[in-house]
Amino acid sequence: MRIVTPAGPAIVEVDEVPRPRFLFVLTHGSAGGVEAPDLLAVRDAVSAIGGTVARVLQPFRVAGARAPGSPARQDEAWTTLVGAVRERFPGLALVQGGRSNGARVACRTARAAGAEAVVALAFPLHPPGRPERSRAGELREAGVDVLAVSGDRDRFGVPEEADTTRLIVLAGEGHDLSKNPAQVGEVVANWLCPRFC
Incomplete structure (x- = not known):
């Protein structure tokens, strides 16, 4: 499906x-695409618990x-396309x-898009080697429940549990998150199921 933003x-x-049972709209990172192993594993695990999954290749x-590009422009495009996807699946809870x-976008736009929860995979807490430039505020900005899944060797840092x-x-x-993508999917499904299954 092609959506103009x-x-x-x-x-x-x-x-x-x-x-x-719910709609899960999922997107990639800056240099990636919707065929990343962790995204495919999450798609499979979420589908298995009754979620319709929409994987989004963003306009850039x-x-x-x-x-x-700018966060404001990216967020505007995201809320537009999520709105269009939701029209196709009315009445479903949105994750x-x-x-x-993509995790940053999902957090920043959660309230505007009407999401009930956010899944943040490999949230880039700070640029590599620059821990003083924390983006933790974006996790808190979501205003809804947020699951963050990170690797302990992530050079972009790992969020704090409090955020x-x-x-x-x-x-x-x-x-x-490519060492064991199936584990990533399992973690996401296990967190979502009590809320939406």
């Missing part, structure tokens, strides 16, 4: 389930860019999430 078109891959990636930069509803730190994982 103020920042250009986005492409949304929807994996529907029969009798969905559709245009071939690696940098997302939104992303990896790295999230639930923090899971996976041993041996880096920023790409």
